[in-house]
Amino acid sequence: MSIMYVILPVALIVVFAAVIAFVWAARRGQFDDLDTPAMRALHDDVGEKQPPEVP
Numbered sequence: 001m002s003i004m005y006v007i008l009p010v011a012l013i014v015v016f017a018a019v020i021a022f023v024w025a026a027r028r029g030q031f032d033d034l035d036t037p038a039m040r041a042l043h044d045d046v047g048e049k050q051p052p053e054v055p
Contacts, residue, residue: 025031
């Protein structure tokens with residue numbers, strides 16, 4: 001039962017830190033554009049050289 005005196009405050013600190021990190025990221029605009037990064041991965045880079053083909 002004494003482990004509860006350790007686990008409960010540690011869990012509350014972790015949850016509090018996660019909430020603070022989420023609020024900080026949301027205010028900084030981290031979640032403003034969720035579609036563009038996914039679409040950018042589908043396009044080829046124009047400036048990169050292609051590796052030579054092996055016959």
